Amino acid sequence: MSEEVVRAPFAGYATLAVRAGDQVTAGDQLAVVEAVKLEAAIRSPTSGHVRVAMPDPHGQVEGGQTLLWVVNDRV
Template identity: 45%
Template sequence: MPGEPADATCELLREATRAVTELLAHNGSRPGSLHVRAGGVAIELDFGGGPAAVPREEPEAAGEDLVVAPTVGVFYRAPSPGAEPFVREGDRVTAGQQVAIVEAMKLAIPVAAGRDGTILRVLKDNGADVEYGEPLLELAAS
């Protein structure tokens, strides 16, 4: 069918990107290579040098008062450009409430408050690059 290889390739690229992003975000390791096949289309990525552990420190213990980046990416305060931010300074939040997004490789990863509280300060600018564990918002007890 016309267009089928292009569609399959796009889907394959999305799946490969998702797999690599999840691998890096969840266990901090880097694969030596990645092979993905869908029908007659295959993608092989070689990261060179084989598997290697990426040092990954957990956020500091002061994290109860901070909402931190769940992964490396770009911090967004709103669900889309021009939309209202998830939260503003002074807003009350509950544990598990989405307060931001970190985009990594075209995936929007929700950022949630770890406990009930009030947003004291937004620590990063909208669209700022962030690192894993970097403080994004400061919570005050409520």
């Protein structure tokens, strides 16, 4: 089992599109981070299930802050 850390690319307002335990595949949209005129869709780096780091699915984040982990159950 391995984990991929998913971080905010810049400071802004994050909205998670997934919840803890959700199954995702590589490329699925996990979140959106918005700041002034920037918007970044955060996509899953691998297939697996989601383990969330943010206590609230919407909120301010710092650049580089961990948003969630995608746990790949396959070895």
